[in-house]
Amino acid sequence: MRQSSFFIRTKKEEIKGEPSLNAQLLLRGGFVNKEMAGVYSYLPMGLKVLKKIENIIREEMRTKLGAQEVLMPALHPLENYKATGRSEMDVLFHTDLNGGGKLVLGQSHEEIVVPLLKKFISSYRDLPLGVFQIQTKFRNELRAKSGILRGREFLMKDLYSFHEDEECLAEYYERSKEAYHSIFNRLGIGDRTYLTFASGGTFSDYSHEFQTITESGEDDVYLCKECNVGINEEIIEENPCCPSCEKNKNELRKERAIEVGNIFPLNTRFSDPFSLTYKSKNGEERPVFMGCYGIGVSRAMGAVVEILSDEKGIVWPKEISPFSVHIISLEKNEEAEKIYQKLIDAGMEVLLDDRDSSPGEKFAESDLMGIPVRIVVSEKTLRSDSVEFKKRTEKEAELIKIEEIVSYVEQNI
């Protein structure tokens, strides 16, 4: 992509009235546009990042959990929420159907997925089963001040699993933890993201959150070094020690964190109101056991920005960066175009800054955008048939011969 034909412009200055770091950097870098508090448009580069995160999650859901992808709607009949007792939730957006009928906008899909799967699950042979979607959710938040970390409209992956009994659910639930760790590792925030005990579960009395440690987080979590897990505030208030090794609260480290995912053993909480049952091997009609497993896709993008950024801007991890290489052409020179084409031919995603700005502006903008590799093509280095190669994570640039640049980038990205 040539930057000259991109409609995005970055902003040097801090944006006023925007306390959130992720919103600052994403707005200034031209990744998103704020439509109202908690509601964002994704601009071309932001959408590229979002799609890459989606694809990592999709891949892990399929390969690690054998889950099948569906797409459920945002418009839900209110009556389904009356059946589960959730119609009074504060965060629901309400709307009316012309011609009569009360609807809400989905903030989660238990009320839709259970009646849907009731049409397909009848026997133990149909279980276990995992279905997921990557879909837009709506939460009528009173305040939405954390950029894309807490949206009124946001993208989420939600997986629902269906089992014969608590034991089968527990086995799948354990596997989901591995899939989640793998996702957060690939997003580049694995070392900061802790499986965290939370309330509301059934077997072992817990559900779990995935909490990413960052100062801008909205939650407090207590980290147990011994077990490499977190404990959320609600749990620690009930029982001031690590649920796993029983280490005392005083020995745990209190940190601020963002909840980037959660997994929840629902058991029969939602199958009961819709009578989702199956016929067991010996012919009994039994309730289906369920689990649900969420990841905020746009929130994960915000968490990456909060953590992987420095005073100059974002530092995208390579798997989700909008481009792999940012070529900066200092004087409009043909060599930059040639290198651009060579890298594209080698299968890389390349952004070429071919505009008439000053070197200083281009460098600052490149740091703000956070593409992992920067190549500067200038008349000066071309005299020695070289270009400057610099990683976003490093301070110093290296001179690389043009003839070696493709293989050098391939090996050092």
Next chain:
Amino acid sequence: MRQSSFFIRTKKEEIKGEPSLNAQLLLRGGFVNKEMAGVYSYLPMGLKVLKKIENIIREEMRTKLGAQEVLMPALHPLENYKATGRSEMDVLFHTDLNGGGKLVLGQSHEEIVVPLLKKFISSYRDLPLGVFQIQTKFRNELRAKSGILRGREFLMKDLYSFHEDEECLAEYYERSKEAYHSIFNRLGIGDRTYLTFASGGTFSDYSHEFQTITESGEDDVYLCKECNVGINEEIIEENPCCPSCEKNKNELRKERAIEVGNIFPLNTRFSDPFSLTYKSKNGEERPVFMGCYGIGVSRAMGAVVEILSDEKGIVWPKEISPFSVHIISLEKNEEAEKIYQKLIDAGMEVLLDDRDSSPGEKFAESDLMGIPVRIVVSEKTLRSDSVEFKKRTEKEAELIKIEEIVSYVEQNI
């Protein structure tokens, strides 16, 4: 994908109370689930088709029109609609923000994209520009009886173009027609889809629809054989002849049709209320000229089903079929598994029917699902080291040697 692990089951019987052909076939084939009138979930195979249609449209928007993809939200401030005089539209869903604020759900995005682009367009150097999205739209339809042809919630591609003047807009508008024809050709409905004169345009006094001829259509169009275009009812009532060759209404063929796309020269209709202007070469502040270009993604899927189906079921065109090959294993035999693996290794998308059903059931189900190529692996043909190969569009099967099957499928798909 092995059918035994798919959670979908097809239905032999007609579904009662569902007059629409596309809904009948998509529901019976296990592609969608109806949540309420005009609101559908996409099941794994349906979602695969939808994503393929999306990708065709995306590719054509990028390559033919150089458009950049964004993602705008569904929640819109009502005040933007007051600015354009569209706040009283019947089809808007309304909702309230906790803490105050009136919102509507987007049925189109002029009210969002214009204020957004106002931040990025300031000079003639920023024009022309095309941005598009593939995003969920909401229309509060009083009646929704045409399956996925007329949804209350549906997927749409909407492109907005921005220009210096009417002439530049007209040039882009002409190119958009080519892109649209190319899309409908790739969807397999090009020969039935006509550029159709509609009212509401400015230059040449027309906007245009893309109307696909089918009995189940909701519109009447008049086809001019001479010009290979359609004229919609509104236009023909005003002036009973072809706008292009002036052939009289009597010589035109009246047909029922579905509107699968539309393109509209907006001129300054939406730039004016938001004061979207640019500085021209000689320093004047001028209004930006706009066009908008829609395709119903889910509607296009419905149109394909209406047209490309027979008494047995759907006949997917190969570019959007959920799978390329359907292998039916008649007795659970290892050879079917081997062929399945071989075709997957050759890069094909294959569905393997490895379940314990009767041959008759399997064949009927395969015809209903509509995958372009069917391969039957049975003990009988294996005796001559062969399998049966049949295209969905043909009546007769051929015997093909197993060792030739991969290359035969590649050449005959």
